[in-house]
Amino acid sequence: MIIYLSDLSHTGQGRNPNHVPLASGYLACAAKEAFLDLDITIFRDPHLFLQAIKIQKPDIVGFSVYTWSECLSSFMADKVKKTYPDVITVAGGPSVDDIDEEITHFIKTFPYYDVVVPNEGEVGFNHLIGHVRTHNRLILDDTITGCVRLASDGSLLRGEYIRPDLDKLPSPYLEGWMAPFLKDGYLPILQTMRGCPYSCTYCCSGSKQWSKLRAFDLDRVKAEFDYIRENQKSIEGYLFLTDENLGVLKERDVKLAQYIRDSYDKRNYPAMIDTYTDKRVTEYTKKINDILRPIKFYNMSFQTLNEDARKAVKRININHDDIPEFLEWVKEKKISSTTEMIFGFPNETLESYISGLEWLQKNGFDKVHSYELRLLRGSDLFTIQNREKYNIKTKYRLGDRSFGVYDKVVVADVEEVAISANTYNLHDYIKVRKYGFFFFLVNTKQYFSGLTEMMLKIGVPGEKLITYLANYNYGNKLMLNTIVKEYGKRVQEELFESLEECTESIAKRLHEGEQVPAGKMNLIFLGKVVFNQQALKELTEVIKEFIYDCSNDRREHDLFDDYIDNVLLKQIVDFSKPQEYVVSTQTRVDVEAIKKNKYDSVDGLLGKSKVSCQLLLHDQARRIQERKKLIDINDEVEVQEFFLLSPSRWLKRILV
Numbered sequence: 001m002i003i004y005l006s007d008l009s010h011t012g013q014g015r016n017p018n019h020v021p022l023a024s025g026y027l028a029c030a031a032k033e034a035f036l037d038l039d040i041t042i043f044r045d046p047h048l049f050l051q052a053i054k055i056q057k058p059d060i061v062g063f064s065v066y067t068w069s070e071c072l073s074s075f076m077a078d079k080v081k082k083t084y085p086d087v088i089t090v091a092g093g094p095s096v097d098d099i100d101e102e103i104t105h106f107i108k109t110f111p112y113y114d115v116v117v118p119n120e121g122e123v124g125f126n127h128l129i130g131h132v133r134t135h136n137r138l139i140l141d142d143t144i145t146g147c148v149r150l151a152s153d154g155s156l157l158r159g160e161y162i163r164p165d166l167d168k169l170p171s172p173y174l175e176g177w178m179a180p181f182l183k184d185g186y187l188p189i190l191q192t193m194r195g196c197p198y199s200c201t202y203c204c205s206g207s208k209q210w211s212k213l214r215a216f217d218l219d220r221v222k223a224e225f226d227y228i229r230e231n232q233k234s235i236e237g238y239l240f241l242t243d244e245n246l247g248v249l250k251e252r253d254v255k256l257a258q259y260i261r262d263s264y265d266k267r268n269y270p271a272m273i274d275t276y277t278d279k280r281v282t283e284y285t286k287k288i289n290d291i292l293r294p295i296k297f298y299n300m301s302f303q304t305l306n307e308d309a310r311k312a313v314k315r316i317n318i319n320h321d322d323i324p325e326f327l328e329w330v331k332e333k334k335i336s337s338t339t340e341m342i343f344g345f346p347n348e349t350l351e352s353y354i355s356g357l358e359w360l361q362k363n364g365f366d367k368v369h370s371y372e373l374r375l376l377r378g379s380d381l382f383t384i385q386n387r388e389k390y391n392i393k394t395k396y397r398l399g400d401r402s403f404g405v406y407d408k409v410v411v412a413d414v415e416e417v418a419i420s421a422n423t424y425n426l427h428d429y430i431k432v433r434k435y436g437f438f439f440f441l442v443n444t445k446q447y448f449s450g451l452t453e454m455m456l457k458i459g460v461p462g463e464k465l466i467t468y469l470a471n472y473n474y475g476n477k478l479m480l481n482t483i484v485k486e487y488g489k490r491v492q493e494e495l496f497e498s499l500e501e502c503t504e505s506i507a508k509r510l511h512e513g514e515q516v517p518a519g520k521m522n523l524i525f526l527g528k529v530v531f532n533q534q535a536l537k538e539l540t541e542v543i544k545e546f547i548y549d550c551s552n553d554r555r556e557h558d559l560f561d562d563y564i565d566n567v568l569l570k571q572i573v574d575f576s577k578p579q580e581y582v583v584s585t586q587t588r589v590d591v592e593a594i595k596k597n598k599y600d601s602v603d604g605l606l607g608k609s610k611v612s613c614q615l616l617l618h619d620q621a622r623r624i625q626e627r628k629k630l631i632d633i634n635d636e637v638e639v640q641e642f643f644l645l646s647p648s649r650w651l652k653r654i655l656v
C-alpha cells in the first residue's frame, strides 16, 4: 500500500513554515510500526508532491492541516481526487476541530477529504489504513475508530477517539523520517510532551481532548535532542520545543532543561531555544528559566490585562499582584523577560489594551510583543456561536509568506483577523495597528527600549512615548510623514472582505509581474525607518519633543539630547559608510552606569564634560553590517527576511 503524507509549506516567498514536518513523522512512525509493508512518503514541498502524484498513484493521501496550509492542502486534495477519484484523502491537524458542528463545517468547506481525524491522529490514521487494507476501499456507513466522515444520510459518522500511548510511539527523528528535511535545511522542532491544561478559546490547543498531559520518556527525548544536534544544518542554531507549558511536568522538565543547557555549555548547541513555560510561576519554571538563561527569554505571556477580556477567552494568567515580584526575580537573576499581548478579544477596548501595554513597559518587561487576534479554525472562538455571542467581525489579510503558484494556480492561505467585536470597532483596530507599529519599533525590536527604561528610572513617563508617537502630527517631518501615511494606507489595503478576494489580489499582482508584499508589515516599515537616516533623525526629534513636553528640567533635556545624539544614534547603524562593530563616541552620559543599571537620577548619569567611550552597535545593526552585502535593503521582502533571520533576542545589552 502506498501512502503519501502531505504536511505542506508554501513556497511563494521562501518556505513557510520552515521547520520539519514532525506531525507527519509521527503518523509515518505509527503506521510503519503497525503495518511493516507500507510504502510511505512525507512531503513538505508542494511541487514535489504534485510531481509524485503524477508519477505514482497512492492508495491514501493524508494531509496535516494547519492555519498556514488549509487552502494549500485543500487544493492538493482536489488535485488528487481529480486525478484518481478512488484514492482516499484524509485530513487531520490543529485546523480540524473536535466539535460535531465544526467538523461538519470543515467537511463542507473542504469537500475533497473523504475522512477527517480530529485530535491526535496516530490511532485513527492506523485504523483507517487497516480498514482500507481489509476492504480495499471505504465501506459506506462503517464506523472507523478515531475517524469522522459523512454517512450516506448526510449525518456525521464518528468513530471513538483513542489517544496514542506515547511510550509505544516511535520517534520520527530516531527512525530517520526527519533526516531528509534536516539535510534540506528545515529547522528542527522537538515534541517532548503533549497536552495543555489550559483552555484559552482563541487557541487550537485549548480543546478538552488536548488537556491531558503526557510526557515522552525523558531518555528518548534526550536521544532525539542529541540526534538533532548532530544532524541539523541551521547556522543560527535554533531549536523549537513544542511544549506549551515547560515546567508543568516539574522535575522532569527541569532535568530536560539541564540536559539542553549542558549541551549548550559543552557543544554550543542550541544557540537559541523557543518554547513557552507554564503560565504559573513555580519553583520549576524559575529553575528552568534560570538554567536556560543564556539561550531563552522568560516569556510570561498575558495576551490581555483586561479582566473581562481574559475571562471571555478563558485565559489563566499569573495573578496581577504577583507580577512585580516575578519581575524583580528575573532582574536579580539577569534573565531577559518577554511577554505577549493580543488585541481583539471580546470585552477588550482600545483604551484597556493600550493601558495594558503601558503597564507592562512601566513595570519592566524587557520586551513585549503585540499581535492582533486571528480566528483560528479549530479554536473555540472560531465557532459561529462565539462569533455571534461577541459580535466578532473579521476581514482577511495575507499571512506571512503564505502563498505560492502550484501547477500555474495561485494558492494562498490568509489570516482571518478580528476587526471589530462587542467593545471595539474598525477604527480602534486601525489605531491599534498604528500604535503597534511604533510599539514594535521602540519596544519589541528594542531600538528605543533602553531609552524608555532610562526615562522611567529618571521619572519621565517613558511608557507614554509610544502613544505620543502614534498620535503625533508628522506634517512637518517630511520623511516620517510619508512613511506613517503609507503605513496607514497599507493597513487598510491589506484587509479583504473574503479569502477569495485576498487570493485574487495576490494572483493579480503575480500575473502583472508585481511583487507580492511581504506579510510582516511592521518589519518592512521598521526597515523604512531605521535604514533611512532622515527618518531616524526626524523620529529622534519627535522623541526629544516628547521629553521636553514631559519635563521642565533642563538637565534632563541635556541628558536625553546627549544620550540620543551621542549614544543611541551611534548604535543604530549609518548605512552611508562601513561601520565597525565597536564605535567610539564622546558623551557626557555615563554609559557604564547605564550598563550596570547603577543610577536613579540625572545626577548619577550626566557628567560635566564629554568623555570618550566605546559602544557596541545595536545588535540588529551589527547583523545588518554582517549581511549588508547579501541583501538589497530597498526590497521589502528582503527586509522582512533579514529581520526574521536576525537572532537579536539575547543580544539585549548593547553597551560595551
Ligand code: SF4
Pocket (backbone or CB within 6 Å): 196, 197, 198, 199, 200, 203, 204, 205, 206, 207, 244, 279
Ligand atoms: S494559549 Fe497556551 S495556555 Fe492557552 S490553551 Fe493555548 S497553548 Fe494552552
